[in-house]
Amino acid sequence: MTDSWANTAPGEQPGEGSGEGSREARRASDHHTVLGTDLHLELRGPHLRTGLMDALREAVRTGRLAPGARLPSSRSLAADLGIARNTVADAYGELVAEGWLTAQQGSGTRVARRATPRTPAPAPPRTRPTRRRATYSLLPGASDLAGFPRAQWLAAARRALTDAPQEAFGYGDPGGRPELRAVLADYLARARGVYAAPERIVICSGFVHGLALLGTVLRARGTRAVAVEAYGLGEHRKLLADAGIRTPALSVDGYGTRTQELPDVPGAGAVLLTPAHQFPLGVALHPDRRAAAVDWARVSDGLVLEDDYDGEFRYDRQPVGAVQGLDPERVVYLGTASKSLAPGLRLGWMVLPEGLVAEVTAAKGESDWASSALEQLTLAEFVASGAYDRHVRSMRLRYRRRRDQLVEALAGRPDIRVTGIAAGLHALVELPPGTERSVVESAARQGLAVSGLARFRHESAPPGPDALVVGYGTPSVSAWAGALEALCRALP
Structure with missing residues (x-):
């Protein structure tokens, strides 16, 4: 068996590297190994071409080489394994004929898209999900990462x-x-x-x-x-x-x-x-x-x-x-x-x-x-x-507009009050007494992640007002309007 890594140092001889093509491998190693792609293969048996083909099939079958993955050039892999380039080229050619690999001019040799690994089907979930996965997030503590x-x-x-x-x-x-x-x-x-x-x-x-x-x-x-x-x-x-x-x-x-x-x-x-x-x-x-x-x-x-x-x-x-x-x-x-x-x-x-x-x-x-x-x-x-100052000023304007849009969207609701808005990336949306938990759950059904104020209360502190902590800095520009609409639908 030959256990070879593609970062084998130039001049080192893998266990099966003496003999066929060794001089060619040494000539190529100083240049092509540096430019190639690392690929770990274990060659078994006395026949190099058969061992190489078996190792490549196994790598594809087990998923180590994903469909579409690019393989090293025949010259580079031959230099890494210490074997003749023709041996690698012949192995590649036969695997292309079998459908394991594809080869196109200009894009090299790749794992065939249909050569998917054999993996067991995932087990079905024990229970069906009870809540819709969040489409939007107004969780506090984050900024617009798209910015x-x-x-x-x-x-x-x-x-x-x-x-x-x-x-x-x-x-x-x-x-x-x-x-x-x-x-x-x-x-x-x-x-x-x-x-x-x-x-x-x-x-x-x-x-x-x-x-x-x-x-x-x-x-x-x-x-x-x-x-x-x-x-x-x-x-x-x-x-x-x-x-x-x-x-x-x-x-x-x-x-x-x-x-x-x-x-x-x-x-x-x-x-x-x-x-x-x-x-x-x-x-x-x-x-x-x-x-x-x-x-x-x-x-x-x-x-x-x-x-x-x-x-x-x-x-x-x-x-x-x-x-x-x-x-x-x-x-x-x-x-x-x-x-x-x-x-x-x-x-x-x-x-x-x-x-x-x-x-x-x-x-x-x-x-x-x-x-x-x-x-x-x-x-x-x-x-x-000065790029930091320019970026902060730009984002400050973006967040201020969102803050204003949040306040405007909730202005017509007499039981809702928005506070804590003079600065920062979040606002406190005060709710009618006894409604915080139901509003958070309603938001989850709307596909909106949002936090209630109670989540942040110290265990020794007395209960405070019912409220949401709305992080208006979190959504991307494209998601902001949808997040605001989902919030409005969730409120009483």
Whole structure:
């Protein structure tokens, strides 16, 4: 048996490669193996052509080679296997005659479309689905992924790759690429009012990654509790709980989170807030409560963890700056590219108090280096070139129009009220009492995925109003009208 991989190094001889065609294979290997397609085959038996044909049939039969898959050229495969090119060509020709392969001038040799693998039929579902699969989504927490600026990002990636130093392709600093940290320091100071010296910034793979690192560091420091908002993402509370940290709740009203309650929270060493646009209620934290949070951190030697998840998108009000600007030594600022660009980039950043930088960087280096250097360099170029600002302004206009269309579509319903719309990518649609669950179920029957407010309530918080948290940034341009119509049909 010959066990051969198509990346066999030039000059190496597979077990059955001595003899027929070995000199031809060596001459071709330096060039054609580099240009060919990798294909793993196991040749059995004493006859090379028969063994090759059997191996190819088996690869097609089992589905390893899918219908339409392109095979290596006869010259390339011969060089990889260390056999004569004519042997491969003859095997290809016979398999074409049998119907396993096809060969056309200019498109090479491919697996025949009708040569489908023999796979067992899938077992029927045990129960019939009870709900229609979602056609539309108004789930919060996402942006319009179809709006990702592909051409501009590609141009930035080319420039970044061209200018990247050689050391950028190594493991690098767990704190992140210096190019991105420098650009973010300028941008955050200009756009969000953040004091962000580059040496205080640590790049992470999104907010959850950053919060996980902070949870590790806070627990090591002896923190036993982090106060959270009564409405927020349960995933964040669970992440802190997994680190051994309790998450007592602070109530939220029309002025935002009641940070004046912080002195009454036993053992709290930090508080997690969404001050620019509370998630999911949508209110901005009142200036007095922003100041109260910072004052508490100063007096108690605590920290404010500021989640600025959609701070770039404001519509009907003056920009609300980051709380971090009030006291950079008591506030950890967390931001990401998930809402402004796309979550698939896996890029976020923390702006840390000076005393936390070393501990967070060490925790990141020990657990996960994570963020791609090339993506970091591309984002640095994208921001520095002005493309990021242009993209944010363009998407801000798109989301504002959707917000306005949502409000207009629901304006004629006296029992419905839309709030939390001055900024961000979601709105709170308040419903008649006792109808939240039935509306969510009705939406599912309409093929619309939408979240009720109760999903985001802290387990210790009292029940709040019946409402939907409508993410109007989520649908693509083509799906927006259909999603809005489905929502209107689902409402009472």
